[in-house]
Amino acid sequence: MRPKTAARVMKFFDEPVEFEKQPGIGAPVWRGRAGGGAALQAFAAAVRAAGGRLAALWGSDERPTAGCFRLHAVFGIEAGHAWLALDLPPDLFCPDLSGIFPAANRMQRAARDLVGIDFEGADRRPWLRHGGWPADWHPLRHDIGEPAGFANQVTDYDFVRVGGEGAHEVPVGPIHAGTIEPGHFRFSVVGERVLRLEQRFGYAHKGIERLFAGRAPAEGARLAGRVCGDSTCAYAWAYADAVEAACGASPPPRALGLRALMLERERVANHLGDLGARGNDASLAFGLAQFSRLREDWLRLNARLFGHRLLMDCIVPGGAALDLDASALSLIVEQCEAVGREVRALRRIYDEHAGLQDRFLTTGVLDMALARELSLSGLAARASGLILDGRAHRQGYTPPPPWATLGVRPASDERGDVAARAAVRFAEVAESLRLLRELAVGLPAGDVRAGLAPAAAGAGLGVVEGWRGEVIVGVALDAEGRLARVHPHDPSWQAWPALERAVLNDIIPDFPLINKSFNLSYSGADL
């Protein structure tokens, strides 16, 4: 299945679509062009039948370069990612993929709001458009101009109603009692029991994709690193991968080691914060206090060594923005050992705390079949028994450098409940600490940044296994080498609908615990 040379033409699942491997040293991506809507649908169905996933979907106005609008769909397959583009007819009609991949629903609605692609027979409710602009105005079209100070139109949103004796709705958000991101959750309940949950997002929509257009690739890195603050390394790396693939550049080995070091530090920081928050959600504030302290120490070392607590702007197209000396690396190794000790002690406390385990176990169960159907990736998928990790070897898949030589052992748990997601976090912290030590000790010598040759009309796709899941960034350059279209894709797109299903057998007071056990991003998916 794996091609011998980079440029070899490939076919998957006996479908007529031809793929070519994307150049560069990022995660393996095959690019292809669907001959028509039917071919796209057939390919999607073949991916689904083979147990694959819909990884991302976006629309793009490519009239200046290709003379038409295009739909881009990225599928997760055994060998990596298959990136399929479909030229759309002038009426922008496109087949609906949500029947094959339920995860397509929200992405298609977003593509309709932003670009105006019409998916035949699909859910026609707006997703990102909350009445801030008219339905026939599509912000991502090149010729649309600046928004004309539209009056905000209050729009009704058609939530699915649940009827019957004693059933009623509890609306939650977008403004919450705590200081968190905005999102609306509409619960249909009987007593405390959740019959149905429907989410509505888009409150954090800020037009990031439009902001990318027309910028220089180097400038776009800053923006890409700010799509979702807790995953800034994953986004910056995925963006850098995409730009490097478009420009044909490859970063030096030391830069890749540094990037991996930063990504793992980001993963550990987030897992530490989440593990503490899990305790707090069950009112075990002791856990929050301990893990917050660990996370704070961790972030302070980030600030000291990298100049930024969350590591923003440290990964740039072409390499890394800074280098670490030997003393910095030894500080990292020391900290890994100290944190590892404390986390092991805290894990014992969590595991042996009867009250906490009673809250965690069998709460918010998401089984493997459902996780697969919803195209889930990352931590939530691994906690449901789907061992998907872009950093780890699996049959038919070789991870990109520097992971290939590190032998990453993906964590997994079959239970699919809150306890499983906590266990996966603990296991991943331990594994990341091991990786960090190996990376710090074995960091190759050399430059940390390669030059980025300007390229015209290139395109690239970057895929990085962030702490939450697979972060994907698609980049297209225009004829002058500026950014024509950038689409950052957060794993939360797929995981939010999974949350809707995971709460179904539970009661309303357990929702915060279940919700935060996923800890999904609003900003990253609202764009």
Place this chain on the structure above:
Amino acid sequence: MSASAALAQFFAIALALALAPLLTGWVNMCRAWLQNRKAPPLLQPYYLLHKLFHKDVVLARGASPLFTFAPYVVFGCMLLACAIIPTLSTDLPFAPAADTIALVGLFGLARLFIALAAMDVGTGFGMLGGRREMLIGFLAEPALLMVIFTTALISQSTSIATIVDTLARGPFAIYPSLAFAGVAFAFVSLAENARVPVDNPATHLELTMIHEAMVLEYSGRHLALIEWAASLKLFAYSCLGLALFFPWGIAGSDSLAGLLPALPALAAKLAAGGALLALVETVNAKLRIFRAPEFLGSAFLFAVLGLLVRLLLENQA
């Protein structure tokens, strides 16, 4: 009613008003220490009250007079409860006015009003909170009554002053029934005061709250009264528990000479009790809400056991 009795009564009420937020502050402080956190100042609850009393009241659209009236009722109930529970002395002029059953009724009345007010504005959270509060309440009240009946059987009276007098100054005796009743009372107190493991006074997760969900729509002086009432309730329960199970040090007369030594005794007992509460709250996680009936069911069981022990074993004494 003599002038000194009136003075003692006034002193008891003033003491409750002044000390209740301090007790809350002390518990919060202990909680922070036990979690290895830097603690907020001991006087933080007073700052909060001061702030809230100086803020404007924002009323939900469609709020009825019941909504604005309820905080005063709740505050009044808790104040009255503090007035009839012997804190420093058992010689309280108000005590004959209400016995222990009336005390349980006072707590019930406050609960009724706050739950009604929660439902009054018609938000989903108010409904959830009100419903859960009534679930907790109807399970906690019988257990509390059973605890009180056990003590009432010992003293052959339902008057709190008489009960405490008997326990504190009667001939020395060991009552195994009180051990059971004490455990039951501790369980009920945790549930009634919205503490971990039944509720969490520090939570911001609106979907899990009980007490906090009911008062989400309150602001300004209304919220201040509710916060103060919550402190008073904790104070009342603490003092009731101390008076029933650790009555040593409570004065039998309302003379100054009797009251003065009672004050440090009370302060020491409250400090120890507050620290113990913080410990319980630190080592426990919150129960899944449908486990709360089991928790309160055990409380009721303990209380009934206490009553049976009293009736079957101690009656000959």
